[in-house]
Amino acid sequence: MKKLFPFIFLVTSPCYAEITHSLQNIVSVSTLGAQSTATRIGSTFSSQGTNVTPTANDTANLIGTLDLSDDGISNGVPTIDYDTSYSVTDAGSAYSVSETYLEADSIPTSFLGTTVTNGVVPSLPIFGDTTTVSGGDIGSTAITMDSGGAMTVTLTDAGAGVTAQMSSTIKLEID
Numbered sequence: 308m309k310k311l312f313p314f315i316f317l318v319t320s321p322c323y324a325e326i327t328h329s330l331q332n333i334v335s336v337s338t339l340g341a342q343s344t345a346t347r348i349g350s351t352f353s354s355q356g357t358n359v360t361p362t363a364n365d366t367a368n369l370i371g372t373l374d375l376s377d378d379g380i381s382n383g384v385p386t387i388d389y390d391t392s393y394s395v396t397d398a399g400s401a402y403s404v405s406e407t408y409l410e411a412d413s414i415p416t417s418f419l420g421t422t423v424t425n426g427v428v429p430s431l432p433i434f435g436d437t438t439t440v441s442g443g444d445i446g447s448t449a450i451t452m453d454s455g456g457a458m459t460v461t462l463t464d465a466g467a468g469v470t471a472q473m474s475s476t477i478k479l480e481i482d
Contacts, residue, residue, distance in 0.1 A: 325482040332475050334450050339468030341442030348435030350411040356404035363389040382413035443468030
């Protein structure tokens with residue numbers, strides 16, 4: 308058995324190895340898109356008080372209301388039907404009254420649609436709740452990579468909302 312032992316090492320299976328090598332360089336330049344969202348707000352009328360009696364349209368305990376008939380609405384904004392007057396209920400006692408009227412956004416006679424020109428929004432409809440993102444202007448972009456793998460991105464006249472990203476990956480796998 309001692310004589311066969313050195314021969315066992317000579318009879319081996321061949322060794323196979325997989326080698327994978329990859330280089331990846333990624334450069335990207337992006338900008339925000341222009342957008343605008345506008346939401347009209349509606350009209351509200353409210354009244355509250357203590358030790359007072361409201362009167363509207365010659366009727367006690369009535370407050371003016373929003374006129375929602377076709378004749379009472381102009382450019383999407385309703386009018387108030389009647390003025391409300393208040394009289395103190397208990398003379399000599401403390402009283403308070405509060406009226407709140409919030410007028411709705413009117414509908415423009417010629418609705419302005421938002422136009423985007425070169426990444427800029429020049430005119431917007433302004434309503435009670437408006438959110439606008441102007442967007443960016445990439446301007447002039449130059450991207451270089453030298454023989455050593457060093458990358459450079461040069462943005463000239465770039466506006467707000469412009470981002471540039473670079474990544475370099477070197478991968479070596481031995482299996």
